Amino acid sequence: MTYAAADRERWVAEDPALKRSDRDEFARDRARVLHSAALRRLSAKTQVVAPSSDDFVRNRLTHTLEVAQIGRELGAALGCNADVVDTACLAHDLGHPPFGHNGEAALDAVAAGIGGFEGNAQTLRLLTRLEAKRTHPDGRPAGLNLTRASLDAATKYPWHRGGSPTPSTKFGVYEDDLEVFAWLRAGAPAGRRAFEAEVMDWADDVAYCVHDVEDAVASGWLDPRRLRDPVDVDAVLEVAGRVYEPGLGTDELGAALERVLASGAVPREHDGSRRALAALKDMTSRLIGRFAVAVETATREAYGDAALGRHEAALVVPGSARAETVVLKAVAAHFVMLAAERVAVYEEQREVVAGLVAAYTDDPSRLDPDVRADHAAARDDAAALRVVVDQVASLTDVRAHALHRRWSLRPAR
Template identity: 55%
Template sequence: MTVDPDAERYVAEPPKDPTTVAADTVRGAYNRDRARVLHSAAFRRLATKTQVHGSRVGGGDGFLRTRLTHSLEVAQIAREMGERLGCDPDVVDVAGLAHDLGHPPFGHNGEDALNAAAERCGGFEGNAQTLRVLSRLEAKVVGPDGASAGLNLTRASLDASCKYPWPRRDDTRKFGYYADDAPVFAFLRAGTPADTPTRRCLEAQVMDWADDVAYSVHDVEDGFHLGFVRLETLLRDADERAALCKDVAEAYSDETPDELSGVLDDLLADPAVAAVADFDGGHASQIALKRAASLLIGRFVAEAIAATRERSGDGPLRRYAADLVVPRAARARCALLKGIALRYVMRRPGAGARYAREQEILRTLVAALVQRGPAELDPVFAPLWRAAPDDAARLRVVIDQVASLTDPAAIVWFERLR
């Protein structure tokens, strides 16, 4: 039987025996991919990995978003967008669920710390680590050579989960795979249009926009609940609005501060946004905030779908049949929301000391594990250390170990090993 190239797996697996399960439970390849991600250890660990707010911020009551809840929200937004465009809904769902599996403890701050610590073995990048988790580190499938194939997802699902389909290079901090993961990267990129080797498939573009939309809106929403974000400051202070636009132009947008200023004025004048200017945490305020978040997400999704349909037509769109089109104004509004979280949450007074402490924890863990070796590694990683051919390969095993830890586990390991 001929296998659809998109549904091919890196390691061939025998077909499921239909006599062992009821006929109505026999699932397609992409639905199986989704189940494998949902049931993975890496996915469970996202429950105690930082999204933006650390696990102890807000009293640690579990109310704020974590990497797990964020990933579920991204998957929901991506699935809806994908269905409306004609993508396979399970493929975009898998991409949304899996996109942050490689992120280390302490969010992007932890990513920066591990990138510095991993310089001698090719650096660290959360998205490259995601591919490593999916194709190597998770325990599910073993290849004929005895090496782990991770979850052994289909080509389409791996490709959809790859935000940055290129290796590490000097002109960008973002990249999609490490040198020793090049074989599986070549597998997932087979069939990519030859004239655009770094082009992302439509499902990856949908996932990426869903990620931007989810965290730009939800990080601000959580900031309101914590009292870090208060719109009245922006409404009454022109200098503060100008400073925000400058931050956004430097960090998130190709627009100039003057161009962003007009977009910000329109955003603040939106009745749904203006309704949360006096947010006080009460029931009515929470309803208004949730309504604003829902409307913003809905508009971001609808604008991208409409613009894509205008360019590519009404038929089903998937893989490399089209590119996602996001209007410039929508990207600017999204960037401004990211900037609000950056300025009032991530750069709030006192946050710097926490970030420095988190980096110290991860640097210390890497140094201690490099020195002490396999005796201190989890049973999954100790054999990999012993089989590593050189110091760089052993360092990569240590980086894999530290990246796998949750925020609380990183602190516990630090206290034990320092």
């Protein structure tokens, strides 16, 4: 794939003297995300269960690094610039708040009157506004000031709320950030993702569906023998169809689970021994390879050996592979995220988020210094609330709990 000058353009022109002559623009993008504070904070943000609950399970940072490894290799095999895909993968979860998708839902409820909250839109806001690296000549923040190609690759949902070309609650930009969104999407077909964004999205799907199952088994939430119990299988398939892929029927989803189990990749039991852990790790390698190869093969069959990228192609995901990833997501959801034991935890997390929003709103002096300046410059109450949401979204799980306790917002459970 040959990237044009426009693909390497930055929103704010930079002093050529700041550039190293031996360094490609896309490599600089990757380095900026890798060295960002937002990426570091992911180490203390929930992936499936709280990072403090187990020494084995993944947090948002380890998940992100695994997505980047999968995406970089797949993108390179298809002819993308590996650094562009890597940057998108490293950035893809930067906007996620504390407590994973539960925290996201809590902030969306708080922000309902100002356009809601979406982790992907928050990622764009962070990359182009909140993460300190560059400013406009008039002093306005420009975030990390990544190239157009890298920002477009990191935009999983290239539309505003309500603008999806298909039924979806996901969106990639707030009204406040439409200016930079229009800039980065210049020349792109409306509603169509960059090819690199599709590679990133598939790498994300593969990583979390496989690794969430690994974490569920290793941490004791899932006994693999239950995957062959008809009652549990029916429950998993119900979640798969209701939550993840309503367009797939039970028969198709059931066949997908049978294929995964028949592959021999999933251990039949797990006793926590090193041998069992090795078998579990082998499962992840085999399944990741299975899904990456399926997509690479199908995409090559459609486009031949050409180097692919930007808006010149679409990633081809076979229906069989998508169905298999869906049922693996449903396995983790049924046995971990939707488990009865989690209900009280989720309720407490939502109370923490709502309590922190109220505390920052009542006393803006509690805001971090950089965010405090944004709040002081807010033109109205809606803009001020968006700044408070930015602050809460930036918090790690650990800091959110600590501030909640320090300010005694509600009695601890």
